[in-house]
Amino acid sequence: xxxxxxxxxxxxxxxxxxxxxxxxxxxxxxxxxxxxxxxxxxxxxxxxxxxxxxxxxxxxxxxxxxxxxxxxxxxxxxxxxxxxxxxxxxxxxxxxxxxxxxxxxxxxxxxxxxxxxxxxxxxxxxxxxxxxxxxxxxxxxxxxxxxxxxxxxxxxxxxxxxxxxxxxxxxxxxxxxxxxxxxxxxxxxxxxxxxxxxxxxxxxxxxxxxxxxxxxxxxxxxxxxxxxxxxxxxxxxxxxxxxxxxxxxxxxx
Numbered sequence: 001x002x003x004x005x006x007x008x009x010x011x012x013x014x015x016x017x018x019x020x021x022x023x024x025x026x027x028x029x030x031x032x033x034x035x036x037x038x039x040x041x042x043x044x045x046x047x048x049x050x051x052x053x054x055x056x057x058x059x060x061x062x063x064x065x066x067x068x069x070x071x072x073x074x075x076x077x078x079x080x081x082x083x084x085x086x087x088x089x090x091x092x093x094x095x096x097x098x099x100x101x102x103x104x105x106x107x108x109x110x111x112x113x114x115x116x117x118x119x120x121x122x123x124x125x126x127x128x129x130x131x132x133x134x135x136x137x138x139x140x141x142x143x144x145x146x147x148x149x150x151x152x153x154x155x156x157x158x159x160x161x162x163x164x165x166x167x168x169x170x171x172x173x174x175x176x177x178x179x180x181x182x183x184x185x186x187x188x189x190x191x192x193x194x195x196x197x198x199x200x201x202x203x204x205x206x207x208x209x210x211x212x213x214x215x216x217x218x219x220x221x222x223x224x225x226x227x228x229x230x231x232x233x234x235x236x237x238x239x240x241x242x243x244x245x246x247x248x249x250x251x252x253x
Contacts (some may be wrong), residue, residue, distance in 0.1 A: 062146035190238030
C-alpha cells in the first residue's frame with residue numbers, strides 16, 4: 001500500500017489461533033509457529049529481509065485454525081515532507097513537523113499474501129498476476145468456512161479496482177468483481193466499503209459508478225454477475241449498516 005512508517009516499531013505480539021492451540025508470529029526475517037501445549041516453535045519461513053519482510057501485524061487466522069495468512073512487504077520510498085505548525089497549543093513559537101508522504105510517482109509498498117498451514121507448515125504463495133501493480137491491498141480476511149480469503153485491490157493509477165478471492169488450499173486467485181475506467185475509479189473513503197453477507201463469499205454488497213452514479217449492487221460471488229439495488233440521478237455516499245437477518249441495507253445518499 002501507500003506505506004507504513006518503518007521508523008515506528010511494529011507490534012510483533014503473536015497472533016493466537018481461534019482454537020487456542022497455536023501462536024503465529026514474524027521475527028528476525030522469518031515466520032514462526034508456536035504450539036502452546038508444549039511450547040515448541042517451528043520456523044515456517046526464514047527468507048525475509050529488511051527490503052522484503054513479513055509484516056507481523058498483518059497475520060490473520062482462518063476461523064477453523066487450520067492456516068493463517070501474512071503479508072510479505074517490499075517497502076517503498078519513505079519520503080518525508082516538512083510542515084510548520086504555526087500555533088502549537090503548548091508553546092508560543094512555531095514547531096517544525098515531518099510527515100511520511102509519498103509524492104506521485106514514488107515507489108509505494110508492495111504487499112503479497114502468503115498462506116501457511118498449521119499442521120504441516122506448508123507454505124502457499126499466491127500468484128500476483130491479478131494484483132501486480134498495487135497502490136494498496138485491503139487486509140486479507142478469511143471467509144467463514146476457512147477455504148478462501150479475500151481482499152480488495154486498488155491498482156496504481158486508480159483505473160482498476162478488484163475484489164480478489166484466493167483458494168486457501170492452493171493459492172489460486174480469481175477476480176470476483178472488477179471496476180475499470182480509462183480515467184479514474186473513485187476508491188476513497190467510504191467508496192471503498194463493501195459487505196460480504198455472512199462472510200460466505202456468495203453474496204456481496206458492492207458500490208460502483210458503472211452507470212454514471214455511485215450505486216449499490218449485489219454481486220454473485222460465484223459468477224461475478226451484478227444486480228443493481230439502487231438507481232437514479234443521485235449518488236450513494238456510504239453503506240451505513242447491513243441487517244443480514246432482515247435483508248436490509250441502510251445507506252447515506
